[in-house]
Amino acid sequence: MLGNGIDSLKAAYNSLEGIDYLLEGVEHRVKDAILSLHHTNEILFKLLLKQWSECLVFVDINSYMNAKEEMLTKGKSNVFEVKPGLKTIGISEAIKRLELLCDIEVCSSLRKSLDYLKQKRNQIMHYEIDLNEGEFKALMIKLTNCYEYTIRFFSQYIEGLNNLVEDARFELYEQELIDDPDVEGMIDEEYYDYLAELSKQQ
Template identity: 45%
Template sequence: MKYGLLENGIDSLKQAYTCIEKLEAGLHEGVEHNLKDAILSLNHAIEILFKMILKNEKEYLIFSDIGKYMAAKNQMIKQGKQNVFEVGHDLKTVSLTEGVKRLELLCDLTIPDILKGAIDDFNKTRNKLMHFELELSEDEVNLTIRNLKGFYEEAVSFLGQHVENIEELLDKARFEYSDEDYQDEMYDHYEEMMYEEYREMMLERE
């Protein structure tokens, strides 16, 4: 199993979409956890996928302390390791805010102001959820849901310029194939095979 930055980010992006869909449906139950999951997942997705774009440019750009990264990279090569985290246990990657700056200033990417504003606003909301508490009135909840949808759409629009086939990846993300689904498909497969064998037999008799 490989769970790289792309897989990780797309998984969180799909989770955010699923939660936003539920919130837009106007369900009376589960608003709190769906709102929380949507905010955390969307924030996480953008942070991870921004890091992926940075890494694709130059791997060292995702690390907050480039000196520590260089030391870890040196040890990785000497020890024949595959990943700098195998030797650099104190390495830290950049925050979402820093990631935005590096994409613009070091990679010459233009991030739309509306997306940067949403990232800043929802990063503050995410920090309240992660480190303290969040209290919203009913009107504020409804506004947050609308803003989340806009945030998601802006994020996908921007990421689509840097992540190939993002819509297809989102469609496939979090797809779960149960034993029952497998058995049904195999039943249909064998039924079709038997039909084809019978048809060929009948054609041979003619």
């Protein structure tokens, strides 16, 4: 799982690195970065849960236990060999289980970034993202910050993570946001609009 997470993390870095200087193919790179970052976090959150107990990764723990019993009986190496249809949880449930069952608190900066990332991921799954220059700058700030928050959080719990991505790092953008109040306001407004939309759906 760690290898898959690192591969996706590096794919996100490669998509974001130098994107400001591209004359074409920008939209494709943005989409790749969003999907890679989302996949990275999903994989690494599941990895943390698996370090506590593999059953926490699955939607239905009883189904997992039945599959594991069958796995042991048949001498197989993993539960998917006997029950390939077993479903694993998503990011939101993984965070909930980490905090409530494993006493691992996910920092607010990463949580907020992941909410934004989920919003953008849902957008690109259904329609094109049409951005003006200011919106594009705000999106890049959000994505690069999410990338760094991801590394900072998971490196606390996954030994050697920093070394695996040491050549693929960004600077966080707090100062740029302070220097550009229009972009800062646009980011915050978009985020709170998103939260408001979520509350309407509940």
